[in-house]
Amino acid sequence: MHAEGVRKRFGPTLALDGVDLAVRPGESHALVGRNGAGKSTLVSVLTGLHRPDAGSVRFDGEPAPPYGDTAAWQSKVACVYQKSMAVPELTVAENLFLNRFGERFIRWPRLRSRARALLAEYGVEVDPGARAKELSVEQRQFVEIAKALSFGARLIILDEPTAQLDARGIQRLFDKLRDLQAHGVAFLYISHHLQEVYELCSTVTVLRDARRVLTAPVAGLVKADLVAAMTGEEASAVADREPRRTGGADVEPLLDVRGLALEGEFEPVDFRVRPGEVLGLAGAAAGGSTALGETLVGMRTPTAGAIRVRGRAIRAGSVPHALETGIGYIPEDRHRQGLVTGRSVAENATLTVADQLGPWGTVLPSRTRQFAASMIRSLDIKTRGPDQPVSGLSGGNQQKVVVARALARRPHVLVALRPTAGVDVRSKEALLSVVRRVADEGRAAVIVSDELDDLRVCDRLLVLFHGRVVGEYGAGWTDRELVAAMEGVGEGESPAAGQKEGA
Secondary structure (H helix, E strand, O other): OEEEEEEEEEOOEEEEEEEEEEOOOOOEEEEEOOOOOOHHHHHHHHOOOOOOOEEEEEEOOEEOOOOOOHHHHHOOEEEEOOOOOOOOOOEHHHHHOOOOOOOOOOOHHHHHHHHHHHHHHOOOOOOOOOEHHHOOHHHHHHHHHHHHHHOOOOEEEEEOOOOOOOHHHHHHHHHHHHHHHOOOOEEEEEOOOHHHHHHHOOEEEEEEOOEEEEEEEOOOOOHHHHHHHHHOOOOOOOOOOOOOOOOOOOOOOOEEEEEEEEOOOEEEEEEEEOOOOEEEEEOOHHHOHHHHHHHHOOOOOOOEEEEEEOOEEOOOOOHHHHHHHOEEEEOOOHHHHHOOOOOEHHHHHOHHHHHHOOHHHOOOHHHHHHHHHHHHHHHOOOOOOOOOEHHHOOHHHHHHHHHHHHHOOOOOEEEEEOOOOOOOHHHHHHHHHHHHHHHHOOOEEEEEEOOHHHHOOOOEEEEEEOOEEEEEEOOOOOHHHHHHHHOOOOOOOOOOOOOHHHO
């Protein structure tokens, strides 16, 4: 496959700016870059989901199939996504031949026999009669790879394939990929775990700010140089981050987490957050940071440990009790978890304080609008007024409504999961300043993110990788060292961390 000069724009956003990429037969080629670098858009172009504005894509020297010719694209390339595309209630055999049974009346024994032969051809040991939902993550991936190869595709794009695998599963996946490479199958491997790039791939391409900034053999490429290409920051560059004055070790923490663990997601972790402090939990979503954040707010039930707010224990796995105890929550997905889109700005902003909007459990519309109006002014929400449907706001202003709801009860601790996802630069700055203001008022905040801009407002960072804390950083961290830690190629504590008692 050879892509040359690929450009793609979505409105004012330039998603790809003249990107070149070549993957040879039998090669395992890594594609890496920070969030927003252009990886997903490039994959959409390479698989025929998006038509490039400029540039070309060729397979085996021939032009890519016409846009919209799904069957032709499937015969060239396929993508196995982090989230399985298999239909859970259908069997393995039915998923393998979905929409191509080849006969008017399905002969089930014959279908299972064809599936068994196909799986055996690629060495996949799975029962064709098992339902997809009964398979392990690893088995589903093997089935989807076998399905892609059965269409004739010789280039398979793997999108974060190890995110939900344990160490043994990762090794079995790598063994299978190497075996297929020996038969001429090529892989474009997308991962946030750079150590895997060194274990599996022969070539790596780095995207940054919609451009290709590096293509090089993996052998001999210094890890620090690879991270520098991803971040645009040299190893010697240190960010200008002054430590803020927060409560010392003798000040009672607002949030006290001891031995907290969730089997299969993250190992036991201890940390404290004091008044005036913003703690960052840095790391990829699949590395345990998101699960830890959701456990703090009661959305997940831990298998061990305890959470206390101002000395009061939070009932495990109870969102109402976490709210009552003093935790505010900004969810990762505002559309699914943060907003009732058919309701007004006022109704959304006051969901957590409905008990304060009228006597004897009633909700007075006038008091709702008055409360919402104060939040609109405080957070500078751009809206026609409290009664405007929240669906009519921009993404940044919708997120501000979610923040307003989280702050409505004046929580002691604000937990924000990737709070600036999908918003513009100005809205991002405004949202982060609100989080910072919460701490500056003597409360505390926790930001869960792998976005460097989100983490810059934090006083202290804990880095999670594969479910465990691998580093702690105070003021003075560099983009290079932090990205290296989050990608699993640089573990440890920076000299600036210093406040070990707080973790």
